[in-house]
Amino acid sequence: MRILVVNPNTTASMTATIGACAARVTDAEVVAVNPSMGPASIESHYDEALAVPGLLAEIGRGERDGAQGTVVACFGDPGLDAAREIAIGPVVGIAEAAMHVATLLGRTFAVVTTLSRTIGTAHDLVSRYGFTDRCVAIRACDIPVLDLELPGSDARRVVTELCREVVERDGADVVVLGCAGMADFCAEVSATIGVPVVDGVAAAVKLVESLIALGLTTSRRDEYAPPPAKPYSGPLQPFERRVGPVPVGSI
Template identity: 55%
Template sequence: MRITLLNPNTSRAMTDKIAVAARAVAAPDVEITAVNPDVGAPAIESHGDEILAASAVVELIEADLRAGGSDAYVIACFGDPGLDAARELVDVPVVGVAEAAMHLAAIAGRSFGVVTTLTRTLGRARDLVERYGMSRACVSLAGSGIPVLDLEDTSSEAYETIARLCEDAVAAEADVIVLGCAGMADLCAALAVRVGVPVVDGVAAAVGVASSMARAGIGTSKRDEYAPPPRRAALVG
């Protein structure tokens, strides 16, 4: 089985970190490939960045399809940019890290809190909470003020900031913590020990969901909305 991770920003260092997190949870027979665009947004921290990210997701999938395609795709950005467009392109599973993390958190406990990067991204996080039907389960959303690229080399100060926000979420009755950035993947285990509740990394969650779907033969429905768009059908069909 081959799963391709799509990091829609241009940071190779972050792509490599995401790949490590994914391979740590993947089964031995799962090949993990992690890719990012050469040009575009260096980090996804605004609505404008998200447009570039969504375009990058589509372009990366199209390039992979021309090379033979994968058994599943994971969009490794917490805004899940381009998720619907990506699902139009393929009939295999396409999983967003925010989507997977929230669903697994809602299974692991009755409530969860999200700790993410910049506060300006909280609006998008709230939109996704509503889209994924998690408004009752999500009891807190907090931005750490830490830019995405600063997570490539997480200092003790950055870790402490994130840890304190996780503790605040637990105090707000969160049974589970969701880390709201793929670049936080390497903090998951230490934070779980510190705060005493499960901490969900979206990369690991999405790899688990995508691989389980692929093994079960559950792909992306082509009935209507996610049917190939006519102008691209010739390219990806």
């Protein structure tokens, strides 16, 4: 079994950390990649929009190379619907995976994310996935994504204390880490604060692994049918649709 884990930003060191965290929870072959084009981190709607073409190209390439399922390793779940349209195998975003898993572990959960400007997106995802009545708080540590892995960074302590706060003040039974760059913190934070802490990367890998084992993938009825063939122009011409379930281009 081969699982593709796509970090939609272009920071290779973060991809390596994400890939290592994914590999620890599965016996499947994990292939962790990032696009060669796009933002270095995803911290705005603009970043997210411009990350999607590279993400889709990597999914097409990964499936041609034998991947049987895909994880979108960014907490905003960018391009998830488009990815499901083009991918043959199942595609799971780390935010949806983490939230679903959190509801299996307690009555309530809270999300601890990076910058405050991403809180609105997290609220939108909570609503989309149907967990508005289960999510008691979304808090930001206000540490930029790329600063999470800086040598000497205080990120782990800050994230841990914020996780403790949402448990003690907001009544969260479970904490969801709201950034793929926090994946390496998970076990340490959980041991410190004494409640389950869910890393979306690990959760998504296990869900994709299960869907592959069950022989299940995205329904092709209506909305998630392959997008209709049509001309594309300019720099996006390599993404033009022809016959088949994956992008023709290999940007």
